[in-house]
Amino acid sequence: MLVVQKYGGTSVGDVERIKNVARRSLQARQQGHDVVVVVSAMSGETNRLLGLTKQVHPAPTEREQDVVVATGEQVSVGLVALAIQAAGGKARSLLGHQVKILTDSSFSRARIKSIDADRIFAALKAGEIAVVAGFQGQDEHGNVTTLGRGGSDTTAVALAAALKAQACEIYTDVDGVYTTDPNVCPAARKLERVSYEEMLELASSGAKVLQIRSVEFAMKYRVPTWVKSSFSDDPGTLVCEEDRAMEDIVVSGIAYDRNEAKIALRRVPDVPGVAAKIFTPLAEAGIVVDMIVQNVSQEGHTDLTFTVGRTDLAKATAVVKEAVKPLGVRKVDTDDKVAKVSVVGVGMRNHSGVAAKMFQVLSAEGINVLMISTSEIKISCVIQEKYVELAVRALHTAFGLDVPATQAAEA
Amino acid sequence: MLVVQKYGGTSVGDVERIKNVARRSLQARQQGHDVVVVVSAMSGETNRLLGLTKQVHPAPTEREQDVVVATGEQVSVGLVALAIQAAGGKARSLLGHQVKILTDSSFSRARIKSIDADRIFAALKAGEIAVVAGFQGQDEHGNVTTLGRGGSDTTAVALAAALKAQACEIYTDVDGVYTTDPNVCPAARKLERVSYEEMLELASSGAKVLQIRSVEFAMKYRVPTWVKSSFSDDPGTLVCEEDRAMEDIVVSGIAYDRNEAKIALRRVPDVPGVAAKIFTPLAEAGIVVDMIVQNVSQEGHTDLTFTVGRTDLAKATAVVKEAVKPLGVRKVDTDDKVAKVSVVGVGMRNHSGVAAKMFQVLSAEGINVLMISTSEIKISCVIQEKYVELAVRALHTAFGLDVPATQAAEA
Numbered sequence: 001m002l003v004v005q006k007y008g009g010t011s012v013g014d015v016e017r018i019k020n021v022a023r024r025s026l027q028a029r030q031q032g033h034d035v036v037v038v039v040s041a042m043s044g045e046t047n048r049l050l051g052l053t054k055q056v057h058p059a060p061t062e063r064e065q066d067v068v069v070a071t072g073e074q075v076s077v078g079l080v081a082l083a084i085q086a087a088g089g090k091a092r093s094l095l096g097h098q099v100k101i102l103t104d105s106s107f108s109r110a111r112i113k114s115i116d117a118d119r120i121f122a123a124l125k126a127g128e129i130a131v132v133a134g135f136q137g138q139d140e141h142g143n144v145t146t147l148g149r150g151g152s153d154t155t156a157v158a159l160a161a162a163l164k165a166q167a168c169e170i171y172t173d174v175d176g177v178y179t180t181d182p183n184v185c186p187a188a189r190k191l192e193r194v195s196y197e198e199m200l201e202l203a204s205s206g207a208k209v210l211q212i213r214s215v216e217f218a219m220k221y222r223v224p225t226w227v228k229s230s231f232s233d234d235p236g237t238l239v240c241e242e243d244r245a246m247e248d249i250v251v252s253g254i255a256y257d258r259n260e261a262k263i264a265l266r267r268v269p270d271v272p273g274v275a276a277k278i279f280t281p282l283a284e285a286g287i288v289v290d291m292i293v294q295n296v297s298q299e300g301h302t303d304l305t306f307t308v309g310r311t312d313l314a315k316a317t318a319v320v321k322e323a324v325k326p327l328g329v330r331k332v333d334t335d336d337k338v339a340k341v342s343v344v345g346v347g348m349r350n351h352s353g354v355a356a357k358m359f360q361v362l363s364a365e366g367i368n369v370l371m372i373s374t375s376e377i378k379i380s381c382v383i384q385e386k387y388v389e390l391a392v393r394a395l396h397t398a399f400g401l402d403v404p405a406t407q408a409a410e411a
Numbered sequence: 412m413l414v415v416q417k418y419g420g421t422s423v424g425d426v427e428r429i430k431n432v433a434r435r436s437l438q439a440r441q442q443g444h445d446v447v448v449v450v451s452a453m454s455g456e457t458n459r460l461l462g463l464t465k466q467v468h469p470a471p472t473e474r475e476q477d478v479v480v481a482t483g484e485q486v487s488v489g490l491v492a493l494a495i496q497a498a499g500g501k502a503r504s505l506l507g508h509q510v511k512i513l514t515d516s517s518f519s520r521a522r523i524k525s526i527d528a529d530r531i532f533a534a535l536k537a538g539e540i541a542v543v544a545g546f547q548g549q550d551e552h553g554n555v556t557t558l559g560r561g562g563s564d565t566t567a568v569a570l571a572a573a574l575k576a577q578a579c580e581i582y583t584d585v586d587g588v589y590t591t592d593p594n595v596c597p598a599a600r601k602l603e604r605v606s607y608e609e610m611l612e613l614a615s616s617g618a619k620v621l622q623i624r625s626v627e628f629a630m631k632y633r634v635p636t637w638v639k640s641s642f643s644d645d646p647g648t649l650v651c652e653e654d655r656a657m658e659d660i661v662v663s664g665i666a667y668d669r670n671e672a673k674i675a676l677r678r679v680p681d682v683p684g685v686a687a688k689i690f691t692p693l694a695e696a697g698i699v700v701d702m703i704v705q706n707v708s709q710e711g712h713t714d715l716t717f718t719v720g721r722t723d724l725a726k727a728t729a730v731v732k733e734a735v736k737p738l739g740v741r742k743v744d745t746d747d748k749v750a751k752v753s754v755v756g757v758g759m760r761n762h763s764g765v766a767a768k769m770f771q772v773l774s775a776e777g778i779n780v781l782m783i784s785t786s787e788i789k790i791s792c793v794i795q796e797k798y799v800e801l802a803v804r805a806l807h808t809a810f811g812l813d814v815p816a817t818q819a820a821e822a
Contacts, residue, residue: 015466022467049486055426056433057493064496067504068489071482075460078479082468085475093478097508098553119553142509142530 002034002124002165006134006156009043010173011230012076020230022083024171025129029089034124036163038134038156039080041072062107066136066146070096073133073152081131090128094119096136096144101155103137103145110137110145111213112154115162132159150211157214161221168218168225169236170210175229176237177202177209179401180254185393187402190234191252195242195346198252201378205342206257215239242346250347250354251399256388260290261313261336262370263320264305265329270297274327278304281323287312290340291373291382305371307382310336338370339388342380343395355379361398367391413445413535413576417545417567420454421584422641423487431641433494435582436540440500445535447574449545449567450491452483473518477547477557481507484544484563492542501539505530507547507555512566514548514556521548521556522624523565526573543570561622568625572632579629579636580647581621586640587648588613588620590812591665596804598813601645602663606653606757609663612789616753617668626650653757661758661765662810667799671701672724672747673781674731675716676740681708685738689715692734698723701751702784702793716782718793721747749781750799753791754806766790772809778802 005028007021021037028035041049049069053060077093084091099119103110123130134152137145147154153170160168175190177199182188194202196219203212209227218225218239228236246252268274275294282289292306308316313336321332341362348354355372358379362369367390371382383391396402416439418432432448439446452460460480464471488504495502510530514521534541545563548556558565564581571579586601588610593599605613607630614623620638629636629650639647657663679685686705693700703717719727724747732743752773759765766783769790773780778801782793794802807813 015463018467052426052486052490053493056429056490057497060493061496064489064492064502064504067492067506068486071485074482074485075463075479078475079463079467081475081478082464082471085472086468091475093475095478095555144506 001032001167002036002163003028004036004038004156004160004163004165004168005171006038006152006169007040007171007230008152008173009040009045011171012039012080013043017230018079018083019087021080022087022089024230026084026087026089029129036120036124036130036132036159036165037080038132038152038159039073039076040134040152041076045072045075063143066107067144070133070136070144070146073135077131077133084129084131090126091131092123092128093131093133094123095133097138097142099132101137101158103139103147105139105141105143105145107143107145109148110139112137112147112158115158117162120159120163150214153211153214154217157217157223157225160223160225161217165223168223170225170227171230172209172227173229173231174209175232175234176227177207177239177253179252180392180396181207181256184256184389185254185396187393187396189401189403191237193238193240193246194252195246196239197242197377198344198346199239201342201344201375202253202255205255205340205344205378205380206259207253207255210239247347247350249345250351251343251345251401252347253344254392254395254399254401255342255344256392257340258385258388259310260307260338260340260382261310261334262305262307262338262382263313263316264303264333264335265320265324266303266331266333267301268304268324268329269327270300270302275304277327278320278323281319282316285315285319287316287319291371291380293371307338307340307371337385338382339385340380340382341388341391341395342378343399344378346377348377357398358395361394362391365390365394412443412578413447413574414439415447415449415567415571415574415576415579416582417449417563417580418451418582418641419563419584420451420456422582423450423491424454429490429494430498432491433498433500435641437495437498437500440540447531447535447541447543447570447576448491449543449563449570450484450487451545451563452487456483456486474554477518478555481544481547481555481557484546488542488544495540495542501537502542503534503539504542504544505534506544508549508553510543512548512569514550514558516550516552516554516556518554518556520559521550523548523558523569526569528573531570531574561625564622564625565628568628568634568636571634571636572628576634579634581636581638582641583620583638584640584642585620586643586645587638588618588650588664590663591803591807592618592667595667595800596665596807598804598807600812600814602648604649604651604657605663606657607650608653608788609755609757610650612753612755612786613664613666616666616751616755616789616791617670618664618666621650658758658761660756661762662754662756662812663758664755665803665806665810665812666753666755667803668751669796669799670721671718671749671751671793672721672745673716673718673749673793674724674727675714675744675746676731676735677714677742677744678712679715679735679740680738681711681713686715688738689731689734692730693727696726696730698727698730702782702791704782718749718751718782748796749793750796751791751793752799752802752806753789754810755789757788759788768809769806772805773802776801776805
């Protein structure tokens with residue numbers, strides 16, 4: 001069996017933890033598996049390096065920033081390979097340009113185009129554990145590129161797909177995917193399995209355990225992906241294809257996202273092309289718009305409300321004010337004290353009434369729903385941020401996700 | 412004009428110094444030159460990274476150590492390129508594998524085989540300052556290699572040769588090559604010019620201002636090389652081809668080396684092949700032997716004395732004891748309290764009596780000469796270490812190298 005193991009920044013955070021990674025990967029090797037290890041930079045290192053670039057340049061160019069930041073993973077692969085060797089194993093480090101992981105030239109957020117698996121297979125054939133630098137690649141001109149935050153997850157899943165690995169194991173500091181954030185809801189329960197689609201919706205809705213693009217890769221190439229803790233022997237959560245048993249569960253998880261801000265435009269002329277006049281400049285400014293709600297037109301005018309990431313609010317407001325000037329819009333209201341709560345589950349496809357139940361639960365707690373958006377397997381509501389913990393706990397209970405009493409007693 | 416500037420670890424030691432490097436290189440660019448900058452790791456960084464590798468592996472394998480250590484220069488090139496951009500210039504960082512600098516596969520002490528100058532010329536043609544990582548290269552299998560301590564000097568001179576640069580400027584924390592170490596001899600004088608051959612002998616004899624291999628490269632490809640301070644505007648010292656004026660100066664400099672240890676074998680059978688029996692195993696153990704002295708044979712036996720680097724003494728003694736067992740050698744004496752003092756000058760070729768004068772000067776100070784070795788332009792004596800400063804100062808005065816009284820008053 002060929003297995004790709006990915007260890008995040010906290011899992012290689014110091015020398016002792018690096019030795020732990022060596023032990024774990026050697027264990028899999030000794031069980032007879034071919035093992036590819038993908039590692040992130042030691043925790044804190046990426047921020048330290050970004051800080052250095054900011055000290056020499058107020059707005060660092062992304063090509064050079066990538067050159068500096070990519071060293072974090074390079075140090076990690078060398079150290080992990082050495083730790084495996086020190087533990088009596090055979091190992092070889094491989095960098096993005098050595099593998100090679102070809103990306104586009106979007107520095108700091110590059111996308112993987114292809115992976116040349118030959119050098120990895122050569123290492124495996126020699127009985128070595130291949131230790132591959134996460135997060136980094138090389139574009140067609142030979143420039144160093146990085147994949148953006150959480151990019152090592154994507155490296156791992158993309159490698160698993162390219163190598164046709166039987167499994168991809170993502171080791172992190174939590175022991176799996178939970179029904180919701182245990183910090184907010186003590187009754188949260190670890191999921192044994194979750195479908196790619198659900199994981200994607202959970203990740204898009206604020207659950208931070210896996211990077212969204214890595215889930216997209218896993219789904220596209222059908223890579224069975226385990227989320228596990230590098231500090232325990234818990235089997236973790238398997239992210240995999242949907243099956244019949246999953247469909248019986250209406251809601252699998254509750255996610256929330258505080259990184260939300262609302263922009264409301266009052267009395268926008270309701271004529272064709274007006275939405276494009278507002279959202280095109282936002283897109284050009286690189287601002288991602290999440291939900292968009294437009295009211296029914298009254299007297300030729302309508303209200304238009306949408307959400308953006310909270311850190312983008314100031315920039316977005318400026319762009320919007322400029323864009324609506326010629327439209328005679330009277331008012332641009334903003335609110336950065338909102339949050340999004342989502343219920344996710346593939347079972348929704350076959351069960352009706354989930355949305356109604358969600359609204360009832362929120363209403364019973366006195367929580368006003370400001371905006372709503374739905375997908376086939378998700379319902380999201382924007383609410384005032386101060387209610388977010390309350391909403392998560394109430395929904396978790398209402399949709400039957402709480403740990404059963406007996407299980408809670410054991411834990 | 413095309414100029415290669417190399418900045419050492421102290422010259423890029425912190426953010427302010429990196430900005431200073433940016434200013435200096437931009438100055439040369441604004442004077443109309445094509446500029447290639449070679450940088451080392453920030454001071455202390457290489458040792459920090461080596462320390463990390465030692466924490467995970469007691470004897471780190473050199474391939475992986477090179478992967479880790481090469482990140483030091485990678486961070487530096489990114490930061491220097493950003494600093495040049497922040498100062499309004501155009502710059503592009505280039506790593507060993509991007510340039511590309513092809514080396515053999517001797518990890519941690521690789522030798523440059525070839526340099527592909529195309530990417531550098533492309534950057535220069537685009538009006539950019541090319542910022543190249545020193546110390547690192549890539550072997551034919553795509554592995555990361557490093558050139559060993561001081562390797563960035565070699566990168567700079569090799570690049571200057573490959574690019575047919577008009578000059579190579581080595582920026583360091585001293586403002587040139589001195590007649591001897593000013594810390595030992597306050598009367599030391601900065602040389603305006605020194606020949607490649609002299610520089611090579613000075614470097615081999617303990618002067619640390621330039622790495623030996625970089626001088627070999629400069630000599631082989633006749634690269635005019637300046638040694639300058641990055642903290643002053645002093646013109647520095649030019650290392651160049653010997654000319655008539657140089658030949659008139661009998662002695663140009665006095666060097667010393669404390670990294671010496673002496674091994675003496677008493678009553679070695681004086682038969683053919685015996686030296687090979689001793690020095691072959693030393694070479695196989697990677698121990699460099701410096702001087703070798705053999706006495707006239709008496710009663711079929713001789714005494715054999717040689718020097719090794721002080722850090723190699725324990726290892727060398729063990730190898731020698733094993734080697735001389737079958738020869739019936741009675742005694743292996745070692746002494747790690749010795750040092751080497753050398754006088755260097757191309758003028759020696761045409762002037763006799765330099766050695767005699769050296770012995771007289773040392774004798775007049777009551778310093779016993781333990782071993783002697785000579786080359787065409789150098790005489791070296793091994794003496795007791797405690798006399799080394801006294802010997803340097805006495806020789807400096809005797810060979811007329813002291814700062815003239817008027818010059819000393821100005822300084």
